[in-house]
Amino acid sequence: MKVYVSGLYCGGNPQPGVGIVRSLRQAFPNATLVGVEYSNRVSGIHWDDLDDLWIQRPWDELDLESYGERVRQALDEGGLWISGSDLEAMWLADLFPNGHRNLLAPPLAALKRITKPTVEAASGLPVKIPPYISTEHSDWDLHAFCREHNWRVWLKGPYYDAARTPTWDSFAAARNALTKVWSTERLFLQSHVSGYEESVMLAAYKGELLGAVSMRKREITPEGKTWAGDISEVPEEFMAPLRRMVKELAWTGGGELEMVRDASNQLWLLEMNPRFPAWVHGATIAGHNLPALLVQGATGAMPKPSVAHGQEFTRVVLEVPVRGDYPLPPLPEPFAGAIGHSMKHPSGLTSLAKKLHKANPDLLEVVVEEDGPDGLPAIPDSFVADIDSYDFARVQTPQFLFMDQTASGLFKRAADRAHRLSTNEVQVVSGYSIKTNPDERLIKLALDNGFYAECISLLEVQKALEVGFRPDQVILNGPAKWWPEGLMPKERMHAFFCDSIADLERTLTAMEAGEMSSRHVGIRIRTPNVVSRFGIPLDSPGTFRKLVEAVKRLPADTAFGVHFHMASDRIGVSQWWHLFESMLKWCRSIEKLTGRTIEVLDMGGGWFPDDWHSDDESKFAKAVGTVKAMLPGVRQIVSEPGKAMAQPSMALAMRILEIQEHEDDSIEAVVDASIAELPMYFFYPHRMLRKCSETGELQPIGRGKTNLMGRLCMEHDIVAANVQLPEGSKAGDLLIFCDAGGYDRSMSYVFGRG
Amino acid sequence: MYLAAAELRLDLLEREDSLPLASERWQHFPYSCFSHHEAACCEVAREWIIANDFAQLNGGDLKTGPRWLRQKYEWGPSSWPMHWCDVVERDVIDCGAHAALAHEAFAARGVTAFRAQFVQKYSADATVQWRKKWGDEEVSDHWLTDDAIYHEGNALLVGDDEVKLWDASAGWWINARQAGGGYGSLVAVRIFADGQWGGGDGFRWGDHRIKPNQWHQL
Numbered sequence A: 001m002k003v004y005v006s007g008l009y010c011g012g013n014p015q016p017g018v019g020i021v022r023s024l025r026q027a028f029p030n031a032t033l034v035g036v037e038y039s040n041r042v043s044g045i046h047w048d049d050l051d052d053l054w055i056q057r058p059w060d061e062l063d064l065e066s067y068g069e070r071v072r073q074a075l076d077e078g079g080l081w082i083s084g085s086d087l088e089a090m091w092l093a094d095l096f097p098n099g100h101r102n103l104l105a106p107p108l109a110a111l112k113r114i115t116k117p118t119v120e121a122a123s124g125l126p127v128k129i130p131p132y133i134s135t136e137h138s139d140w141d142l143h144a145f146c147r148e149h150n151w152r153v154w155l156k157g158p159y160y161d162a163a164r165t166p167t168w169d170s171f172a173a174a175r176n177a178l179t180k181v182w183s184t185e186r187l188f189l190q191s192h193v194s195g196y197e198e199s200v201m202l203a204a205y206k207g208e209l210l211g212a213v214s215m216r217k218r219e220i221t222p223e224g225k226t227w228a229g230d231i232s233e234v235p236e237e238f239m240a241p242l243r244r245m246v247k248e249l250a251w252t253g254g255g256e257l258e259m260v261r262d263a264s265n266q267l268w269l270l271e272m273n274p275r276f277p278a279w280v281h282g283a284t285i286a287g288h289n290l291p292a293l294l295v296q297g298a299t300g301a302m303p304k305p306s307v308a309h310g311q312e313f314t315r316v317v318l319e320v321p322v323r324g325d326y327p328l329p330p331l332p333e334p335f336a337g338a339i340g341h342s343m344k345h346p347s348g349l350t351s352l353a354k355k356l357h358k359a360n361p362d363l364l365e366v367v368v369e370e371d372g373p374d375g376l377p378a379i380p381d382s383f384v385a386d387i388d389s390y391d392f393a394r395v396q397t398p399q400f401l402f403m404d405q406t407a408s409g410l411f412k413r414a415a416d417r418a419h420r421l422s423t424n425e426v427q428v429v430s431g432y433s434i435k436t437n438p439d440e441r442l443i444k445l446a447l448d449n450g451f452y453a454e455c456i457s458l459l460e461v462q463k464a465l466e467v468g469f470r471p472d473q474v475i476l477n478g479p480a481k482w483w484p485e486g487l488m489p490k491e492r493m494h495a496f497f498c499d500s501i502a503d504l505e506r507t508l509t510a511m512e513a514g515e516m517s518s519r520h521v522g523i524r525i526r527t528p529n530v531v532s533r534f535g536i537p538l539d540s541p542g543t544f545r546k547l548v549e550a551v552k553r554l555p556a557d558t559a560f561g562v563h564f565h566m567a568s569d570r571i572g573v574s575q576w577w578h579l580f581e582s583m584l585k586w587c588r589s590i591e592k593l594t595g596r597t598i599e600v601l602d603m604g605g606g607w608f609p610d611d612w613h614s615d616d617e618s619k620f621a622k623a624v625g626t627v628k629a630m631l632p633g634v635r636q637i638v639s640e641p642g643k644a645m646a647q648p649s650m651a652l653a654m655r656i657l658e659i660q661e662h663e664d665d666s667i668e669a670v671v672d673a674s675i676a677e678l679p680m681y682f683f684y685p686h687r688m689l690r691k692c693s694e695t696g697e698l699q700p701i702g703r704g705k706t707n708l709m710g711r712l713c714m715e716h717d718i719v720a721a722n723v724q725l726p727e728g729s730k731a732g733d734l735l736i737f738c739d740a741g742g743y744d745r746s747m748s749y750v751f752g753r754g
Numbered sequence B: 001m002y003l004a005a006a007e008l009r010l011d012l013l014e015r016e017d018s019l020p021l022a023s024e025r026w027q028h029f030p031y032s033c034f035s036h037h038e039a040a041c042c043e044v045a046r047e048w049i050i051a052n053d054f055a056q057l058n059g060g061d062l063k064t065g066p067r068w069l070r071q072k073y074e075w076g077p078s079s080w081p082m083h084w085c086d087v088v089e090r091d092v093i094d095c096g097a098h099a100a101l102a103h104e105a106f107a108a109r110g111v112t113a114f115r116a117q118f119v120q121k122y123s124a125d126a127t128v129q130w131r132k133k134w135g136d137e138e139v140s141d142h143w144l145t146d147d148a149i150y151h152e153g154n155a156l157l158v159g160d161d162e163v164k165l166w167d168a169s170a171g172w173w174i175n176a177r178q179a180g181g182g183y184g185s186l187v188a189v190r191i192f193a194d195g196q197w198g199g200g201d202g203f204r205w206g207d208h209r210i211k212p213n214q215w216h217q218l
Helices: A017-027 A064-076 A086-095 A108-112 A120-124 A139-148 A168-182 A236-249 A280-285 A290-299 A349-359 A381-388 A404-421 A440-448 A458-467 A501-512 A541-552 A573-594 A609-613 A617-630 A643-649 B022-026 B040-056 B067-072 B095-109 B124-136
Strands: A002-006 A032-037 A052-055 A080-082 A132-134 A153-156 A162-164 A188-191 A196-205 A208-220 A226-232 A253-261 A267-273 A312-314 A399-402 A427-433 A452-455 A474-476 A492-498 A517-526 A559-565 A598-604 A636-640 A650-661 A667-671 A688-691 A698-700 A702-709 A718-724 A734-737 B113-121 B148-157 B163-167 B186-192 B203-205 B208-210
Touching (some): A017 A032, A086 A108, A086 A349, A139 A168, A139 A573, A196 A236, A208 A312, A280 A290, A381 A399, A381 A404, A381 A650, A404 A427, A452 A636, A458 A474, A492 A501, A541 A573, A573 A617, A573 B040, A609 A643, A643 A650, B022 B148, B040 B095, B095 B113, B163 B203
Parallel strands (some): A032 A052, A559 A598, A667 A702
Antiparallel strands (some): A153 A162, A253 A267, A399 A650, A688 A698, B203 B208
């Protein structure tokens, strides 16, 4: 018996080849085991259980057609083949779409039904699939997915590789890298599942399940790979549907279902691999020799009985002699000035991915939706109406455009919602954060719609008063409320929230001295476990005790309040709601320990417009109910939506100055705007439009190979990367970046204008 | 390690006919409880533990182990009695204090949890080290025998009658496979439960069925 085994890589993220060989040697001492590899740098080729080696040139050099013929010949001559590499298994499935009696790998039809992330074939198993989204969706939608899942998301490639993307810029960088490495734009984002990893390994021949075993990871490498584990039988409630799945797929070969078990005992399926896992010999040690079962199933040859040496296994590091006929190759020279030797994928797997794509573009593509998205963001009608109201012949670009209809609609909507949520016991009002955009038109809209003015400095207070707010409609918070000196209103303000205990003590002193007056005096709290520089920290019992003591000193005739702000778009929407609940628990403790009733709650900050305006109102209604239940003394909730009001209320118009086409199909278009007008470019995507110079039509801009370079002579001045300008775009064309009315506008700076 | 009075309840059984069960030494030993000054100092501390535990959940499942407690408080010798206002200020607390804090956290979350006592097997070398460490701090080392130790933790109800055992001072769930023998293994467990949980067939933990309020040998 001759068995070819591939996938002999033995680095930190090992392939299963050596484990398969060890297991086969244990079961079939006289078998001829041939190691197949595509680089002599792969250390597994030196494992002495291998009788022979079949070392091929790396995939980037290999002629797949002639190599395929040689593989066919080896199989025709009776050799069995167990693949230890996903991509090689795919190539073999493509080469033998209907299988080969000696190829112990799954057929093409089966592989197509286990593609990530849906793993459609596993629908009968007692598992769930973590939420995901294809990166073919617009950046706008992808950002929404990240927010929805609290930025605990992974960007995953079609075969290997996954990158945590906790921020928008890290996502953009990872997407570019994975797209380049794996030669495909079809990646997907998947929500992280917290829990313990476990796997089920199986062996099957022509749809008959020969064996399966469960493994829980007990030690993991920094990459999250198995270092030690325990082995157990697969429970029948999993085994029965697994047997059906294997039969439906007519599966042949090894396989692995990688899963996470969460705290509620729910299993989440991350992926199914078309091969044995790298820990395959760990199961053999526990008496479950699945490679042997596979060979037995295919040939009828009887293996030596498996002996269980224990139910747990671990890895150790072993040094083995290098084969004399395969001396170690030299280390590549580090790139000049670079660190390391740049040795990833020595067998050229990424080249195989590229070749497979070229030969068969549909082979195992990530297809997560039947009707693929067009990658274009939806543009609200009010945006179009507002933009169409401008005579661009008169607009000197770059220019911020006030979106009148959009802004009016947003403020009215917020006011209506606040009215609906109010009850006889609790009034819900909105607060407009002046710093988000101090444009007088927006402040006036806030005033007209019953908002309070939320200010962080006395200059902002002056601005609010100038526009028409009364002092008793002003809420002052932040660490610099006293700046600049001399501008503190003598009239009574609505609320004054202190950012530290020292700030609270200063406030009490100033109130006693008649230097300021506020109907409510309160504190901003910084809930633990969230990085923030604002508010009074609660992360130690000592600071909590000091806070309690300070609040007790508040004059009895001053109403008490609590202020809680955290950018929901940065931490994620459900995480924000958790923090909200956490904040209420802290408030309840503060009430209990101080004897002071909280009468006003000011909450919000940093809401992404879609999350605020489009979100199911029942969440807000539920929140009001929770406040009433936990803090019955609260009379007013000030809801501060932050940039949700300002961000959609302005757009930035710019013109293309020049278009440069490069040999690699990439395009650089220079525009007259810059990151000086779009400082938030790195933090969230903007919906972009081109105004067609011939028809005047507003055309949404999707993903492509064009980088929009700002006008500044600064290396990082790229206002949009990887976009697709519509056909016919040329110098002089007008582009409009929507969603620029928040911190883009208020934090824009004068630069490069002489 | 625990209430000084409790040490008087240690059962030092001498048997000639057979080796005593490891747990017999702690047959009548109560689990650890904090004292309360009935004043604001202790109430502030207790409220802080409860509110901070919820904050540390980070939006995760309510049945997630409160590992932050182990991160904040190292495991080591503690003198008893211990008041709430005292424990939160310490850097190092023993397993009884850890388990008491964890129980408070679980209860405040609204999940069903029980106090648990463990006997674990280690080695003579390990107990010699611990005995020295506890001695250096002038804290009782009654929790140590030759190669077995008394330990405290929690049992969290995760199904109709299934529990997971939380080792609060390690910050992990005890593996049901790691029972009965070997270094670090659990050799006996006692779960304190009353009311509807105080009778019946007891709790299921892995392949074991554990009757409440009595030592169960594994």
